[in-house]
Amino acid sequence: METNSVDKITKAKKRVKELKGFYTHLTIYIFINLFLMVAKLVGSHFYGNAFMGPFWHFSTFATPFFWGIGLSFHALKVFRKNPFFSKKWESRQIRKYMEKDRKEAEKYK
Numbered sequence: 001m002e003t004n005s006v007d008k009i010t011k012a013k014k015r016v017k018e019l020k021g022f023y024t025h026l027t028i029y030i031f032i033n034l035f036l037m038v039a040k041l042v043g044s045h046f047y048g049n050a051f052m053g054p055f056w057h058f059s060t061f062a063t064p065f066f067w068g069i070g071l072s073f074h075a076l077k078v079f080r081k082n083p084f085f086s087k088k089w090e091s092r093q094i095r096k097y098m099e100k101d102r103k104e105a106e107k108y109k
Helices: 002-047 053-078 087-107
Strands: none
Touching (some): 002 053
């Protein structure tokens, strides 16, 4: 009984650590990308559209896009959402392999 409660506490601590990591990641994402956007807007206002060259223009908008993809995968992992390998998919695979094993066993009878 006592080990069960210890396991629950350990799982809960791990879950809280995962959530804290995600929210830290999200906070950093927001602040860094806000800084990039504000720097681009202010710099463009004072120095024109050529502010820091074409690479800066690309990276200003590519950073939130590609980082956002990574952040989305992080969220899927933390919130236990897996659109590719759901519980339904797992049960279908288990049934498929059990049926295959049953057929092989019948073949050798």
